[in-house]
Amino acid sequence: MRRADRLFQIVQILRRSRQPVTAEAIAVELEVSRRSVYRDIAALIGQRTPIRGEAGVGYVLDGAFDMPPLMLTPDEIEAAVLGAQWVARHGDPLLARAADDLVAKIAATVPAHLRSFVLEPVSATPPGFGMPEDCIDMAATRGAIRDQRKIALDYRDAEGAVTRRTIRPIAIGYLHHARVVVGWCETREDFRTFRSDRIVAAAFLEERYPGRAAVLRRQWRRKMAEETAAERVSSEEAVRSS
DSSP states (O other), rough: HHHHHHHHHHHHHHHOOOOOOOOOHHHHHHHHHHHHHHHHHHHHHHOOOOEETTTTTTEEETTTOOOOTOOHHOOOHHHHHHHHHEEEEEEEEHHHHHHHHHHHHHHSSSSSHHHHHHHSSOOOOOOOOOOOOOOHHHHHHHHHHHHHHEEHHHHHHTTOOEEEEEEHHHHEOOOSHHHHHHHHEETTEEEEEEEEEEEEEEEEEEEEEESSSHHHHHHHHHHHHHHHHHHHHHHHHHHHHH
């Protein structure tokens, strides 16, 4: 790897991490020595790249630092196109069009010698066969999540029973078999997941919910992780007792 490429990769490693990154971790990822990393960090600081930290502790990149956003490597292009393919085939119509537009913009922006990675990718996702139609406006749902506004739902469960809920929406899940809305259900006082094709009616309320959606998302992810861990322990105990 050329040194210029290595310097760029170090900046990328620091950009994607929210915690200090040690020289050892950088060296392992780039397959170079720690001494080379120390020299490269010193060179970047000498070029006025706002890196803070020290050897043995870790390094962080100032959040205000920016680089041209489309200095992409072939692997980064493959990753972006693969993700856009999946969204185009499994996302709601508005996001699907946005995914196609994204690929077109990448193809128009990257240098000519990288364009084949966009137009003729070697990776692909399966088509989204059998995806049920949404019974809620997903664009409006995304807007409600961003604005932290409540949604009143009439929801039909797997047995056909319909209940009315008021939720604090926090995320949309794009699964292989369905799209789901995740939120804090004020009726059940817990997190719930609602399949978009089982929503009978939805009213987007002006009322904002308290707190921050990002905090609720972290709580929901923590709960999902705890439930997954508990299921794993239960499964292991069942295997041992059989």
